[in-house]
Amino acid sequence: MSDHSPSTATSAPAKRTFRIWRGDKNGGGFKSYQAEITTGMVVLDAVHQIQAADANDLSVRWNCKAGKCGSCSAEINGKPRLMCMTRMETLPPEGDVTIQPLKAFPNIRDLVTDVSWNFEQNKRITPLTAPPKGDPDLFADGTFRMYQHEVDRSQEFRKCIECFLCQDVCHVLREHDLHTEFIGPRFLVRAASLEMHPLDRADRTSFLKYQANIGYCNITKCCTEVCPEHIHITDNAIIPLKERVVDAYYDPVAKVIRWIFGAKKS
């Protein structure tokens, strides 16, 4: 394989300069470090190399190195990305590589931010609410059947690794600091995974409108662009939820239909 060819192994490894933000909530600045680049290397490898050789006190959060734990989120050349999934050859071949911590959350130190606000938002969402006894969808033995084509939608949302890149890039949080009012795309995805679940019986439309403030989302799709799991956050989660809010609050015809036939969760 060309990746391990003798010529690659014997040639001098290329060096790249990394501008890494060093500091904490009180301030800081970019510092430049050199790292040797080898084939197949990811940005997190370079950060570890720098940490081992030149900056033992560099703070960086990481865990699985496989794009599944969502720990190593940062901004690489200005884009929110996972460091462990950003291969060096996908970056421009020339110039420095800039690494910053996430912008939407308070900085603790260097590349580590305090993302605990997200876990507080998660608690605000009504969890999956199973059908009560006597629900017509329940079998006599109290079990419930759901089918693959019914759960496909929710399963897409279950791919989320909670890296919070979508929260970081969302301009409502990132630029307008509306953390007290807007729940963010990650938790609209979670709400969608529950709302669309065939077993669920809770109604979260009031929460979505008045507390999650889904109206703040102006669907500019940056969350979808940065999602490392390629979840169609805007098209499959947020817009369908917005449409459910329209059904409940903005569509007079839907209101009349509900008035005549009664409201039911279908």
Add this chain to the structure above:
Amino acid sequence: MSSAPISNAAHQPGWFATERKDPWYVSPLAIGALLLAFVVYSTAVGLIGGYHWLNGTGYLSPFYSPEIYGWGPHAIWQGAPGFWPEWLAKVLPFSSAFLILAVPAGFRLTCYYYRKAYYRSIWLDPVGCAVGEGRKTYWGENQLPLILWNAHRYFLYLAIIVGFILLYDGIKAFWFPVDAAGKQFLWTVGGKAVEGAAYVRTTLDPTHEAGWKFGIGLGSIILIINPLLIMGYTFGCHSLRHLVGGRKDRFGPTPCGQYKAWRFVTWLNEHHDKWAMGSLVWVGFTDLYVRLCAAGVWHDVMIYSPFAK
């Protein structure tokens, strides 16, 4: 939870502040330029009030269809409507486009894809992902006027009707008017075939074609592609996706018709942006083609002529 802004010294605040090294500004600039060009073009075309049909053919500009009131052979009622007051006509002469442009304009203005496009390109909120904004206040779609965008589904209902009317126009573009001898029939004004300024707010002579014959012109093909693109865009609408099945959580043990309808709309919806921009460009091009032919700048190419020699 603190309401204080996140103080993150690692990032510069303000307009366009970013560490991005890719040409992030190209897409919003290109889309913004295209949208603005379309708005200017469609407004100008709507104000002209003519050159929207081609004599001797069934071609009708999609910007003027359906022509409810107007002066051409496609108009349901001839002339300006009675509700268009004279004082207004002096400053803004009636154009049949006025009665119809609001439907596609409203549908596209409230469309989820176009919202993304113009929030980024025109309103710069945000201009690009992880690119700085200088605006201090933000209401999102929570307050007037943007809360009105929740009426998108009502524009959808109207847009579906218009889509079928444009399909009718596209089919009609394959039919050409003939006289009793089977030759091309031309509508006239004062005994002369309609051309030039006679296309604008001029009452036609009360002569009629003897019939219609099937033929194919380049305009026929352009006019039939137009509704196909518009329907691909309309039937991939996010609101329609919700209404046909997305609002449901259960579809039953076997994929039912409702589920299949939802899958079909989803299939179109996956490329809603391409349908949106493709249909926008093509509808403008279709109008331009009819307009240039009517103005005599370009002559329609007959591929299969129905006319007797």
